[in-house]
Amino acid sequence: MSMSHSSISGAAEPPAWLWNGEEPRIISAFQPIVDLMTGEPIGFEVLSRGMDPVQAAHMLFSKARVEGVTFELERACWTAAVRQIALLPLEAKRVPFFFNVGPEVLSDPRFHDGSVLELLARYGVSPRQIVLEITETSTFADSEQLRQITRQCIGHGFGIALDDFGAGHSGLVTLVHSAPQFIKLDQALVRDIHRHGYKQHLVKSLVAFASSVDSTLIAEGIETWDEMNVLLRLGIRHAQGFLVARPASQPPRPSEEFQRHRREALRALHYQKDEDDETVGGIVIRRLCLDAGTKTEELDQLFRRTPGLDHVVLLAGDRPHALVMRHRSELTANERPLVVEDTLKIPALARAALGRAPESLYEPVVVTNAQGRFLGTVTMKQLIARATDLEVHATTGAHPLTQLPGNRMIERWIRQALRGSSGFTVIYADLDRLKEYNERHGFPRGDQLLRLTARVLSESLHLLPSGSHLGHVGGDDFVLVCPGEVNPEALEALCQRFDEEKRALFDPGELERGFFEATDRKGNRVQVPLVTLSLAVLDSRRMGGTVHPASLSGLAASLKKKVKEQAATSRTSAFMFERRAQV
Template sequence: MRLPLSSAPAPAWLWNGDEPSVTSVFQPIVDLLHGEVIGHEVLSRGPGERREPQVLFTQAREEGYTWELERACWTSALRCISTLSDEQRRAPFFFNVSPDVLSDPRFGDGSTVALLARYGLKPGHLVLEITEKAAFEDIELIQRLTRQCAAEGFGIALDDFGAGHSGLVTLVHSAPQFIKLDQALVRNIHRYSYQQHLVKSLVAFAASVDAVLIAEGVETWDELAVLLRLGIRHVQGYLIARPAPAPVRPNGEFEAQRHSAMRALDFREHEDDETVGSMVIRRLCMDAATPTGDVQGLFANASQLDHVVLLEGDRPKALVTRQRAPARDERPLVVEDRMAITTLARVAMKRGADTVYDPVVVVDEQGSFLGTVTMKQLIHRSTELLERRTSR
């Protein structure tokens, strides 16, 4: 529902009756390890000469129509999202929300959740991006608002991190699930060691608080290569895909380049590093079409069985573990046999809390299934390699 800021009707460049005058475009956020889309940022475009967001939002703020503009942007986007397939809506949608709108009583009075429900959506479909460029002055307020939004089911992200002066304060008190690096920290990062050291420290921080760090504004392969080396796994920008009227996936050319870039990280960092292939054990696997009951029966009849890999042909399709059977994980960690053990140890430990101790599926260069490596194996061997290196 559109909620007017005052009794005066909104101008036509915002609303034409009940129709928003703005349009929505979508830009994917990609997991570089798997090439999967983990979310889509929703961006707004105004009509005519107000097409650029900076022009559109500046005019709305100057004329006192910020709320009308935000509601127009949301309505336009939600209408579009409601027409998408379930698969296209699998990843959440990231919406920019300025502090003044988030703190407006009308945002939290239930009308926003009602607007979502009108289009068959829930708060879990959305991540609210709080921009650092317009910071909260009331710290207690941001704590209360972000907790309230999280309790309703919204995801929370801190946008443009590094662009303003209050980012650390906002970060500490909003405890976001996602931290989006401002493109100023990403631009030409391959040329400046200071930026690299800063981003590397943020990677370590994000990992310690279990937040997903996303690099925005990635435009060149030189930038991407350095971000990968520093530990950045999630990216967004023109290099991956330009904003489009409907959610898109990166094209085949990007996927091929991404795969090559990831393989470049697999080489051994030290002479005594070993590759994952030396640890692989070919364990029980079944056809992906196997009925769930048959898979469940395997665990009941084999007390030592820890997990089963389901294959389509010779390629891994899903992983079933005893702990979560009969649920199938169709996105297990899959790596090539040439990856260094120490590299895999770092990658594996960055998984979410519910899958961090799952076995790792190993394939060859063509993607054919070779076997699995358990976390017990991995931790034991990587520790041995580290101790051998430090004892010299």
């Protein structure tokens, strides 16, 4: 028994605008639901419209309600959709299809009489390929009935989604009793969200909630880049809307324009230029890769003769095609592995990797460059270990490059010093012309210079009052917080030692000339003096009046400008005390 109108027990002859004999007068279309992290569809919502004389979906369902044939319309929509899904290529059927189902249909006994499962079986479609979207704008009269119905549907293999969340008055009740795998935010919450702070706070809370109950949150109705950018910042990972792709008779993929904007938005969000932001490119390893045409027998032999090999990436040219893994004695292949760019920050990747489906949770992550070319992979063991290290650094405030305490500890030291009855000194240390050095010698050499600076400052603490602390604010900024007064001779010795040790990081010709060449903002080649260290020294005894935390950074900024001028003139590292009384 198929889900045609003839299968409806005791039903009157359906209207001609709905069925033409055994053929439903329904046209199905597909709209992708996309993972904003990868740009790949995670599913397709199935949308229906009628044929002449009733075409628009809202008119179609409104007419069905007036004539009392809502269930017959639902059968027609299902029949048309399932037939079309059966004809799709295998690639398009690797992700689930989302069907809108209202409570009045779900609670109808005819939905559970076996005809739905029989329709799917007839066309070779598994219930596991179908997600039932419960529309939140209409309600169940009995919440216990909803719980039983959703359990029954899940038992058959269907997924459950709550649609239009936030549009109706009973959303939380429906949410609690349906326990959906997917929660779809109503487009009213998405529309112009970049202009409404209240919406942003609400969505951010829903992101945290969905994560805690292991549901996938999907933003519906995205139409502008501003909306997408804000949703990404709030933690939304999955989206649907005209901005992504319009509904089509064949499951569409997002346009290249969308993919380009998506990548730019991710870079703006995750890929800041500060070296505090460690990216996946730093831990990626080039693994064994083979051509996509490699036969299964060859792969099996390869894994058998290489005991330590647990995965291989198949490439189509220089782009990842599939991930092949060995689990015990079996090989499995995933043609949709998690693929990210090498500039993604590690914490963001950890969140993306842990948000995958259970069956792919422990798969390696495939890494490409910005052009999509394969670079290597990162295993979950690598990722979790490095993410844990970074979390520890964040908790303690330690800078990952120099291992020195960061802003949190520096602020604590300054607060403690302000509460003390004796005076204190704060030294702001800043490298001059590090940007130009990085452009000339590269960031790895720049990192070496930062580590050298940290070592020189750390090993010079014995020259300063006992109990002095050293921290790394970020970039080329360091701070020393010292109890009591600092001897100028100690600072002179510190500057001389830096100028001596920095020589190892310059070429002989640069040392002889006293400058290196770089390109200025206008593209001209210029001569840049060697990097120096400037120390702005704020002694509470010399400042006079009451010292406030907010005033320290302002005074330091003004003083650093002066000491940098002095260092530029002398071409040696320099220090300067703030001697103005604070107003």
